[in-house]
Amino acid sequence: MDPTIDELLPFLLRRENVARYEDGAVLIGDRRKYPWEKVFVRCTDVESVACAIEDMVTQGGGPSIAAWYAMVLAAREAENRPPTQRLSHLKKAQARLVDTRPTNTALARRLERALAVLEQALADGQSLPETLLAWIEQQRDRTYDDYAATARYGASLMADGDGILTMCFAETAFLLSLGLAAREGKRLRVFTPETRPYLQGARLTAPSVHELGIPVQIIGDNMPAFVLSQGKIQKYFTAADLITLDGHVVNKIGTFQNAITAHYHGVPYFAFCWGLDPNRPDRASIVVEERDPAELRTCRGQLTTIPEIDAYYPAFDITPPHLVAGIITKAGIFSPYDLKDHTELF
């Protein structure tokens, strides 16, 4: 892997700041307090890691890493129990962690793999925590290698002088693409809609881009089309919570309308992809999560209207493939109409 990758990442996305294991505790970077405070939630048992995940201390790729390290805590406890109780103790911990994100099948699948590693260590009579820790570090480094491969394709799409629109917090692949492009001497300018109601654009993306030394401006979620009409934006990039096999991009609400207005202004839209789920063939296979309307009636704890007013809060939207210029993966930049045959992404 590229040893300088970590230097190109902002605080929030460095591997040790997402979550790490230290002296019998899991430290989780607290994204709820960022950018005002750079602090960690310290957890010394599985239950407190589970609660931290449920309380949205971390998000994106964070919960999986935190949950893996929680299994190290469980492995330490298991070694102090009679041999016959060890596996059931580990399984109980796994079940509790899976419960934190009932709809996130990726977390469940990753915990299953961690349990398999522990079962093998049990059978082989190896140290449970040491074996698991080594495996986690290896997995995490492999993930960062994939980020780097993806980001090299992302950076190749960014040209000197580009104004770049994004949405929400596109995380490591996007930030690393910017960092790589800037290292190549490309001058970029980023526009980040604030992303109501949680303000990921204002709180996470803008400070992270700023930290890389790349000019960034927050705009309102109601402003991308006008900024596009001014000719200030040449490319639009987002992450994707899910991409269907037929090329529909599911991402934070607002991604779709930016894609429409980018297309209207002749600006291409690219989505970063972390893998494809063979169980999500098309738009019909997606259920868009609707969250509590009350979340839309506040902004950082302040009411934005009176409580008796109703609100509607779909958390994600779906961008059809004809608005997507390319899907950026670790294996290349693909057409959204050509995903189902790329089984290396399954």
Added chain:
Amino acid sequence: MDPTIDELLPFLLRRENVARYEDGAVLIGDRRKYPWEKVFVRCTDVESVACAIEDMVTQGGGPSIAAWYAMVLAAREAENRPPTQRLSHLKKAQARLVDTRPTNTALARRLERALAVLEQALADGQSLPETLLAWIEQQRDRTYDDYAATARYGASLMADGDGILTMCFAETAFLLSLGLAAREGKRLRVFTPETRPYLQGARLTAPSVHELGIPVQIIGDNMPAFVLSQGKIQKYFTAADLITLDGHVVNKIGTFQNAITAHYHGVPYFAFCWGLDPNRPDRASIVVEERDPAELRTCRGQLTTIPEIDAYYPAFDITPPHLVAGIITKAGIFSPYDLKDHTELF
């Protein structure tokens, strides 16, 4: 005029709640505190009315009405002065009030008309405050007649079962259109984007529509396209700060991107028009006001990011005529391509 018009209006838009004259004082409805409080700022001299306008106590049609009533206060003071000083006292008051909105030529023109009325009363030896008060009431009632005429055209465009998208606070013509349509038995449902950073959609539009008994939901400024894709919206209506003679609609930022995404989904966009300015022939004659970026870094006083992050805040945008299905005026619903010959709107 239709005597029941006032009953169809929500609290915020009733003529006595915008601004009124009472016992030697001007009472101005405080839109900064609405919807949490329904209170008035009480002003007993011209200076305090001017400060209230500068402090954004009222907006839209409010500043003109408040400034007219401030001239009644000035007229009362003038009558206590020697006859030779009366006109200069009135002119000084007028100048102070014009200064409150240096770019709002409508306010300056309206104050000029009020001064002409006072000069005539001086020449005729009539009571200055009584003459002006009678004239203001007449002008105000005529404006509400125009609102009603416009709203009848607006209501005619609303069909039973329609989902209606709006933006910012489209004020009297829009609310009255909804009220008239509902009185005719049409079942409507309104979606109002919150309109960052000042939240006019959440604070003013949603409570006003709710007060009419019409179902309304706040959505994020990032959500209109997705709600359109769900088939929940059949029409899109906004006010217009300005419409050029060649049909470009200038309105609160976000209006344009909603018009693009409405057009993408086959949903027509209609703008309410209060008159045309012969000095604004086309897009090139418009300068979009850019406001202090700091305003975008807060929401009701709460910071949304760290202060060192830059922001960009264009306050208005421009929707080209090919995205506008019709301009709703007191004289009818016109094509945006057919405005320059409607001199009755100049």
